[in-house]
Amino acid sequence: xxxxxxxxxxxxxxxxxxxxxxxxxxxxxxxxxxxxxxxxxxxxxxxxxxxxxxxxxxxxxxxxxxxxxxxxxxxxxxxxxxxxxxxxxxxxxxxxxxxxxxxxxxxxxxxxxxxxxxxxxxxxxxxxxxxxxxxxxxxxxxxxxxxxxxxxxxxxxxxx
Numbered sequence: 001x002x003x004x005x006x007x008x009x010x011x012x013x014x015x016x017x018x019x020x021x022x023x024x025x026x027x028x029x030x031x032x033x034x035x036x037x038x039x040x041x042x043x044x045x046x047x048x049x050x051x052x053x054x055x056x057x058x059x060x061x062x063x064x065x066x067x068x069x070x071x072x073x074x075x076x077x078x079x080x081x082x083x084x085x086x087x088x089x090x091x092x093x094x095x096x097x098x099x100x101x102x103x104x105x106x107x108x109x110x111x112x113x114x115x116x117x118x119x120x121x122x123x124x125x126x127x128x129x130x131x132x133x134x135x136x137x138x139x140x141x142x143x144x145x146x147x148x149x150x151x152x153x154x155x156x157x158x159x160x
Contacts, residue, residue: 065124070120083108
């Protein structure tokens with residue numbers, strides 16, 4: 001650090017009264033980007049990208065292993081009935097007519113009590129994958145320029 005009152009012009013350049021510790025840093029003249037004097041910039045690569053491609057391959061046809069599922073059956077719990085409106089028998093001329101009335105208590109006949117048996121048996125599946133490739137995209141990364149760890153600096157510093 002320095003005495004700002006003893007060196008007022010130097011204090012204009014370094015208002016904190018401290019000339020930065022440059023150990024491990026490179027001096028970079030004040031950049032035209034407008035970056036402030038004494039600001040720090042970390043190291044980095046200039047932004048760039050790469051092309052990439054996965055190697056083509058032919059996976060051919062692939063098969064599952066064979067398995068015998070045998071014979072499978074459903075159960076017999078499907079027995080059921082349905083309710084519908086009541087009915088009234090009436091005779092109209094020489095024909096017998098039945099009319100259904102709301103709120104009655106008639107039911108369909110029970111049905112559905114049956115089972116199914118299906119033979120699945122031993123089998124396997126084959127899938128053709130064939131020759132193919134994949135595109136790999138590598139995103140660009142980096143800074144506007146290649147940099148080393150630096151501090152922006154005015155090149156001429158004198159005690160004044």
